[in-house]
Amino acid sequence: MKGVFNFNLIFAMIAGAMILFLAIYGVIRLGEIFRFQEETETAKELTILTDPLQSGFAEAKYGEISFPEETQIRNFCTANEFGRNDISTAEQTKGEWVYGTEISIYNKYIFSSEKSGSKFYAFSKAFEFPYKVADLIFISSESFCFINPWEEIEEEIEGLGIKNIHIDNCSIEDIRVCFDSSNCEINVFGNVDEGYVEKSGIRSYFIGNLIYGAILADKGIYECNAERLIYRAGRIADIFGKKADLMNSRGIDTNLKEDLILWQSSLEDSKSEDLIVLNQIAKELNNKNELEKRGGGGIW
Amino acid sequence: MVMILSFLEKKKFSRSKKNYNNKSFGFHNKGDIRIQQTAFMILAVFFFFVLVGLFFLGYYSKNLKARTHELEKEQTIASLQTLIDMAELSYDATGYEYLSLDEDKILIMSVEDYSTIWPVSSIKIYKVFPAFDKLVKCPNPGCNYYVVYDSGQEEIEEYSTFISLCRKNKEFGSIYDKCEIAKLSAGVENVE
Numbered sequence: 056m057k058g059v060f061n062f063n064l065i066f067a068m069i070a071g072a073m074i075l076f077l078a079i080y081g082v083i084r085l086g087e088i089f090r091f092q093e094e095t096e097t098a099k100e101l102t103i104l105t106d107p108l109q110s111g112f113a114e115a116k117y118g119e120i121s122f123p124e125e126t127q128i129r130n131f132c133t134a135n136e137f138g139r140n141d142i143s144t145a146e147q148t149k150g151e152w153v154y155g156t157e158i159s160i161y162n163k164y165i166f167s168s169e170k171s172g173s174k175f176y177a178f179s180k181a182f183e184f185p186y187k188v189a190d191l192i193f194i195s196s197e198s199f200c201f202i203n204p205w206e207e208i209e210e211e212i213e214g215l216g217i218k219n220i221h222i223d224n225c226s227i228e229d230i231r232v233c234f235d236s237s238n239c240e241i242n243v244f245g246n247v248d249e250g251y252v253e254k255s256g257i258r259s260y261f262i263g264n265l266i267y268g269a270i271l272a273d274k275g276i277y278e279c280n281a282e283r284l285i286y287r288a289g290r291i292a293d294i295f296g297k298k299a300d301l302m303n304s305r306g307i308d309t310n311l312k313e314d315l316i317l318w319q320s321s322l323e324d325s326k327s328e329d330l331i332v333l334n335q336i337a338k339e340l341n342n343k344n345e346l347e348k349r350g351g352g353g354i355w
Numbered sequence: 356m357v358m359i360l361s362f363l364e365k366k367k368f369s370r371s372k373k374n375y376n377n378k379s380f381g382f383h384n385k386g387d388i389r390i391q392q393t394a395f396m397i398l399a400v401f402f403f404f405v406l407v408g409l410f411f412l413g414y415y416s417k418n419l420k421a422r423t424h425e426l427e428k429e430q431t432i433a434s435l436q437t438l439i440d441m442a443e444l445s446y447d448a449t450g451y452e453y454l455s456l457d458e459d460k461i462l463i464m465s466v467e468d469y470s471t472i473w474p475v476s477s478i479k480i481y482k483v484f485p486a487f488d489k490l491v492k493c494p495n496p497g498c499n500y501y502v503v504y505d506s507g508q509e510e511i512e513e514y515s516t517f518i519s520l521c522r523k524n525k526e527f528g529s530i531y532d533k534c535e536i537a538k539l540s541a542g543v544e545n546v547e
Contacts, residue, residue, distance in 0.1 A: 062386075062390070066390060066393060066394070067393050067397070070393075070394075070397045071397070074397070074400065074401060074404070078404065081408065092419065096422065096426070099426050099430075100426070102430070136471070137471050137472050139471075160474075161471050161472045161473075161474070162437065162441070162472045162473070162474050186442065186447075187442045187445075187447065188442055189441075189442065190440070287442075287472075290443075290469075291442050291443060294443060294460055294463050294464070294467070297463045298457075298459045298460060298463060301459045301462065301463075302459065302523060305523070305524060305525055306525040307523050307524075307525050307530055350530075351523075351529065351530030351531075352523070352530060355447055
């Protein structure tokens, strides 16, 4: 009888331990799933939050995104045709960043770095090449200090009230950005229309509002998004070419069709290094459109 | 089967009459019964937790679906403004048009493949005036709606906003912006 009782006890203990183990394992797994879901939801919410941030009718927009804990925003960029930004967020658990599912965004151009923070500063500016192509969204948690910035840049930053970009008044934590000199971590040369940004001796060429992307974002993300924008500018040129045909059929004469075809072919397979050369063609194209606009026409 | 039965007969689980009448089915003592009781109890507890887990998972997945739909809906509503601002659709003759779409671009976009870039499941533009009895897809004579994009998903919930649908026109030698009222409708897949 004693032997049976012992066997009984051992059997119950083994089975109990197994059930207990399964229960603990289940709870841990569920916790991980919940956390994964939470991070995925955060990434999705972040993409939704950037919708009203797109400048649209306004020239620029600024907003702040706060997280309850230290968060990292991971941004994978793919430049195939329209390309995409895959956004995921992570919070730190036991010293490790636990990421949720990536949310793919095809119609936005998000420039960010992988630095973590609990508060992110985001602003958007339109990208015109020479017509409006898209809105650029710049997200950053780091603090920058612009030393001797060009007048237009200074006015823009002060006008928007971007809290993580200081002008001339630098603190120790700030990443220093020098304009037309090479004494800082980041150095900018050129003018507001075009130029290049130098980070650790590596250059990123910019035109117009892409300057912010070249300064704030990681080089890989900047170049990938620039490539995506060039491709999209080419597709819009194609649409404008077809629009020119429709306008001509209604008796509104436009001579931009040939120029648009040429513009589209110059954009094909171009990279961020070609931006400055392309900008010259864009300026000429814009001048021609402005002339037509004066006569009541114009494509854009 | 025959082999198993013959094996049982050789062992203690004999199917002889003798073993059916007493202490039932080969349980020789209280210890055996206790083991069976404990085993059944553990199994019952296990199945109970499995059922609770299944119930919880069902509830959780229902919640997750609702949350997904809620986020998609939020995104679609936010996307309406994004769509209006997109260079592929917007009308920007003087730079001051607000909530205006370009009818020429829409006509072109209804045949262009831009499927990867749209943040919604469907984009349709309905002309509002003059009132119509039946829908005629553009570009057909007397048409009243454009389909810019349709993902082909079946259960689509549509959200819409009124916009101006404009294009440049020439009459009596002068060029002007001809605008009419229309409705931009963006669809989101209904996952509920």
